[in-house]
Amino acid sequence: MSRPHPSQRTRQVKKLPLIHVNDTTKARTIFARRLPFWGTTFGTAGFLLCDLIISGSAIHLTYNHWSEGVAVATPEGSQEKQPQQMEYQLRPTWQRVGLCAAHFVAGCCFAGGLLAMKAQLVRSVILASPPVRPGQKPVGEIRRLIVQTAAHRKDVGYSFSAKDTWLEKGRDDTEVLLRSSYGSGRFHLKLAGASIDEQKYPSTEESRKKIIEVWREFTPQKAG
Structure with a gap:
């Protein structure tokens, strides 16, 4: 899995445009x-709702019920020894507000992390020709790469030039990393249980070899 020349990767990073798969040809x-x-x-x-409920409950309990024990003073003039009594009072406001803020930040971090992971979770990768405008003759060559993540609808995906893409090693042997010199994102392609070129393979190693082979078909200049 070779990479483009460093000068190619340092070009200005742009936001990946969205495209409707139905507007393309030869997908x-x-x-x-x-x-x-x-x-x-x-x-x-469901996870976001659970996060909201847990964070909201933690904030409610902390602000309204987080208390500390305070010793009750013995009445003056009392001759009998009485066991020291305790009563519970709410902690100072700054302590309760501080912990509530921590609960809120933790909930936001969980939600943000979940949505960020979802935006990088790839549903499919499609090779297709550019969109065909009314009255324009369809382009026969495959030129665009459409990446559909879990954050997209089934008919929408990121679109960029296929020739500017390359594959890298993933975090382990069960995935490969899809990168592009056009966009700033990175996409993790999980190979376990995935279909490569519309066919499933018994092992992730075979899937890895097949996807590299397919990539070299439309990016021959990066083969090596």
Whole structure:
């Protein structure tokens, strides 16, 4: 899995444009996988709802019920020895507000991390020709790479030039990393259970070899 020349990677980074898959021609799905539950719309909504409930409950309990024990003074003039009594009072406001803020930040970090992971979770990678405008003749060559993540609808994805893409080693042997000199993002392609070029393979090693082979078909200048 070779990379482009460093000068190519230092070009100005732009935001990846979105494209409708139905507007393209000669679409070829080279990577597809079923999303895990947390990456689906209902799964993500469920986790965010749980995060909201837990964070809200923690803030409510902290602000309204976080107390500390305070010794009750013995009445003056009392001759009998009485066991020291304790009563509970709410902690100072600054302590309760500070801990509430920590709960709020923790909840926001969880939600933000979940949405960020979902935006990098790839559903499919499609090779296709550019959009065809009314009255324009369809382009026969495959030129665009469409990456659909869990954050997109099934007919929408990021679009950029296929020739400016390359693959890198992932975090482990079960994935490869898709990079592009056009966009700032990185996309993790999980190979376990995925279909490569519309075909499933018994092992992740075979899937890895196949996806590299497919990449070299449309990026021959990067083969090596």
